[in-house]
Amino acid sequence: MSLYKRIIPCLDVANGRVVKGTNFVNIVDAGDPVEVAKRYDQEGADEIAFLDITATHEDRKTIIETVEKVANEVFIPLTVGGGVSNYSDVLNLLNAGADKVAINSAAVSSPDLINQVTDKIGRQCIVAAIDVKSTSKDTWTVFTHGGRNSTGIDAFEWSKELCDRGAGEILLTSMDRDGTKKGFDLDLLSLISREVTIPVIASGGAGSLEHLKDAVLLGKADAVLAASIFHYSIHSIKEAKEYMKKHGVLVRI
Amino acid sequence: MADIAIIDYGMGNVHSVYKAFNKVINKDSEIKITRSLDDLLDCSHIVFPGQGAASECMSNINKNLDIVEFKKIISQKPFLGICMGLQVLMTHSDENKGSNCLGVLDGEVHSLKSKINTGLKVPHMGWNKIKQAKDHPLWKNIPDESFFYFVHSYYVSPSNKSNILATTTYDLDFVSALYKDNIAAVQFHPEKSSNMGLQLLENFINWNGEIQ
Numbered sequence: 001m002s003l004y005k006r007i008i009p010c011l012d013v014a015n016g017r018v019v020k021g022t023n024f025v026n027i028v029d030a031g032d033p034v035e036v037a038k039r040y041d042q043e044g045a046d047e048i049a050f051l052d053i054t055a056t057h058e059d060r061k062t063i064i065e066t067v068e069k070v071a072n073e074v075f076i077p078l079t080v081g082g083g084v085s086n087y088s089d090v091l092n093l094l095n096a097g098a099d100k101v102a103i104n105s106a107a108v109s110s111p112d113l114i115n116q117v118t119d120k121i122g123r124q125c126i127v128a129a130i131d132v133k134s135t136s137k138d139t140w141t142v143f144t145h146g147g148r149n150s151t152g153i154d155a156f157e158w159s160k161e162l163c164d165r166g167a168g169e170i171l172l173t174s175m176d177r178d179g180t181k182k183g184f185d186l187d188l189l190s191l192i193s194r195e196v197t198i199p200v201i202a203s204g205g206a207g208s209l210e211h212l213k214d215a216v217l218l219g220k221a222d223a224v225l226a227a228s229i230f231h232y233s234i235h236s237i238k239e240a241k242e243y244m245k246k247h248g249v250l251v252r253i
Numbered sequence: 254m255a256d257i258a259i260i261d262y263g264m265g266n267v268h269s270v271y272k273a274f275n276k277v278i279n280k281d282s283e284i285k286i287t288r289s290l291d292d293l294l295d296c297s298h299i300v301f302p303g304q305g306a307a308s309e310c311m312s313n314i315n316k317n318l319d320i321v322e323f324k325k326i327i328s329q330k331p332f333l334g335i336c337m338g339l340q341v342l343m344t345h346s347d348e349n350k351g352s353n354c355l356g357v358l359d360g361e362v363h364s365l366k367s368k369i370n371t372g373l374k375v376p377h378m379g380w381n382k383i384k385q386a387k388d389h390p391l392w393k394n395i396p397d398e399s400f401f402y403f404v405h406s407y408y409v410s411p412s413n414k415s416n417i418l419a420t421t422t423y424d425l426d427f428v429s430a431l432y433k434d435n436i437a438a439v440q441f442h443p444e445k446s447s448n449m450g451l452q453l454l455e456n457f458i459n460w461n462g463e464i465q
Contacts, residue, residue, distance in 0.1 A: 002372075003379045003423065004400070041447055046380055072272055077402060077445050097268055099445060122305045124376055124404040168376065168404075199374055222374065252380040252400045 004252045005216045006046035006223035007240055008079070008201065009230045011036060012053045016062045019053070020231050030231060033066050037074045040230070043237040046252060048074060049102075049225060052082030060089075064096045071097020079127055081171075090117050094125060102171055104129040105144035108151055111165060118166030127201070128167035130155060132188065133175045140174075140188055147175050156191060163196045170196060171225065174204040181207025181228065189219030201225050209235055209243040216249050255458040257284045258296035260338075262303075262313040266444075270302040270335065273444035277455040288317045293326045298458055301327075302444075303337025307346035307362060307407070310337050311354060324357060327436065331462035334438030336405060339431065342438055343409050358433055360411035368408075369424035376406045383419040383429045383441065390460040391418070391430070391437050391453060399449045401429075401441035408440065435462035 011018045011033060018030045030036070037048050048070070052063040060083070067080055080093050081102025090101045107114055107128055118126050131147050132140040132155040140155035159170055172192055174185035184205045193200040199222035202215040206226035215221040229235050241251045257274055261267045267286050274284050285292050293299055303310055314320065334342055341354045346362035354362070366375045380400045385392050408427040411417065418430035418437065430439045437457070443450035 003374070003377065004381060006379050071269065072275075075273055075276070075445060075451055076447050094266075095268060097272060099266065099269065124304060124378065168378065197374055198376075199378055222379070 002250065003222065004046075004250050005221075005244065006201075007044075007212065007237055007244075007251070008047045008049050008223055008225045009040045009045050009237065010049040010051060010203075010225050010227045011231075012051050012227065013063060013066055014052075014054045016066050018231075020228070034069050034073050037070045037078075040237060041074050041076050044241055044253065045076065045237045046223070047077040047079060049079040049081070050098075051102075052080070054082075060092075064092055067093060067096040067098050081127070081129055087113065087116055087120075090121075090126075094121070100125050100127050100168070102127040102129040104131065107162065107167075108142065108144050108153065111161070114162060114165040114167055118168070123166045123168040123198075126167050127169045127171050128162040129171040129173065130158060130162070131173045131175050134185070134188070138187065138191070143175060155188070156195065159192045159196050163198050167198060169199045169201060169222075171201045171203055177205030178203075179228075180205055183207060183211040184215040184219055184221070184224075186214060186219040189215060189221050193220035193222070199223060209240050212240055213244050213247045213249055216244070217247070255282045255298050256296045257282065257298045257300060257458065258292050259284065259286045259300045259302065260293070261286045261288050262310065262317050266304055266442075267302055269442075270300060270444045273451060273454055274300070274458070277451050278458060282458070290318060290322055290326065293323070297330060298460075299327055299330060299332045300335065300457075301332065301338035301341075301438075302335040303341070304404075305337060307337065307340055307348040307354060308352035309349075310341050311352055314341065314355075320355070324355065327357070328434070330435060331457065331460050332436045332438075333457050334436070335444070336440060336442060339438035339440055340407060340409055342431075342436070343411070346407065348407055357436065358409075358411055358416065358431060358438075359413060360409055362407050362409050364407055365423070365425075365427070366406065373424050376404055377423045378404045380446075381421050381423060381429075381441075383421050385419050386417045386430075389418055389432060389437070389464070391432075391456050393456045393459075394452050395449055395456070401439075401443065401446040401450060403429075403441045405440055432464075434464070
């Protein structure tokens with residue numbers, strides 16, 4: 001028996017508020033993070049992810065305060081990412097109440113950070129986030145800094161290395177699919193999910209409940225992360241879980 | 254009224270545990286995060302949370318607490334071990350080339366990887382059901398087969414099977430909760446298990462340490 005598949009709504013947070021927008025433009029306020037996170041918890045979300053989309057030095061304090069407020073009221077695992085660049089960033093977020101911290105660009109510029117953190121506090125608290133673009137058939141390249149910089153690193157090799165360095169999970173985002181609502185990149189997902197021995201979270205492209213199911217059944221993902229289909233109230237978490245269960249996916253209901 | 258002491262030996266997720274208890278206690282109760290034996294003597298309930306590796310956990314306990322005294326105190330009042338706080342109660346753990354543990358409960362700690370089908374991922378990370386093996390005050394208002402959140406790579410194998418409080422299936426059936434007299438310990442994280450987790454913590458603070 002495998003493990004129950006997780007559904008993780010992802011909240012974009014800026015200046016202490018949940019925001020939504022299209023490709024970072026037309027950003028509108030979508031509520032208080034505590035209220036939104038509580039609602040997702042009560043609907044049956046398995047975890048909550050927070051992405052600090054401003055992620056600038058000045059806003060660090062705001063995201064820490066936001067994490068604290070949410071962690072006081074929401075009792076499911078909380079992952080926080082965006083702009084995490086060193087060990088003290090990780091510790092500050094964990095101390096504020098995050099259970100896991102997502103590290104992206106910093107893992108590429110200083111891969112030892114992953115070893116350093118996981119040696120000290122365990123692999124369960126590090127989510128290695130990878131943003132990738134397809135470069136040729138069956139080949140994907142890692143990008144950093146919100147997708148602006150190509151590293152030339154092969155996504156498949158990089159996933160294996162992150163796993164060896166001690167990451168607890170991989171959050172795999174297809175930049176080709178992100179925001180398109182055309183579904184996850186299933187070839188990419190299944191390539192990496194089959195190879196690494198840690199859980200893979202599918203991200204980028206969820207536009208329907210069918211996409212969530214496909215990420216698990218065809219892409220072999222262990223968890224699915226989605227933003228817009230839940231934020232815009234197109235579907236509730238409960239609906240998503242009932243749909244997945246009906247199609248043979250093991251979910252917590 | 255309960256005065257809860259949460260043991261902090263420098264590597265647990267004590268803040269999450271604190272926040273969750275803070276949600277369920279009444280106003281007269283107090284929660285302390287502590288590494289002092291005096292606080293453990295004074296409180297009514299002891300909680301021992303933990304993450305990380307057994308050997309490191311044991312060396313941190315050795316550094317911060319007098320083990321003989323510690324074991325004496327924890328035999329006297331309701332005690333809840335969480336995750337690593339369960340594993341270190343056992344006699345010995347295989348983690349990191351092997352490490353002796355507190356020996357409060359007889360049994361071993363083994364690696365999940367050595368026992369399960371290779372297609373399954375370790376750590377066992379996520380939500381899973383627990384099957385209640387017997388009645389216990391901890392299970393009040395918690396239906397059998399409720400979901401709890403797990404993150405671990407090792408599991409406990411107690412010598413005395415009658416101490417088993419719950420099991421969980423992840424290819425193998427492993428022990429997800431144990432008890433002995435005033436001691437209860439769980440492999441999962443009630444502080445991260447939504448409503449059922451909070452219910453369990455509330456049950457713990459309402460428990461006087463006796464088994465009916």
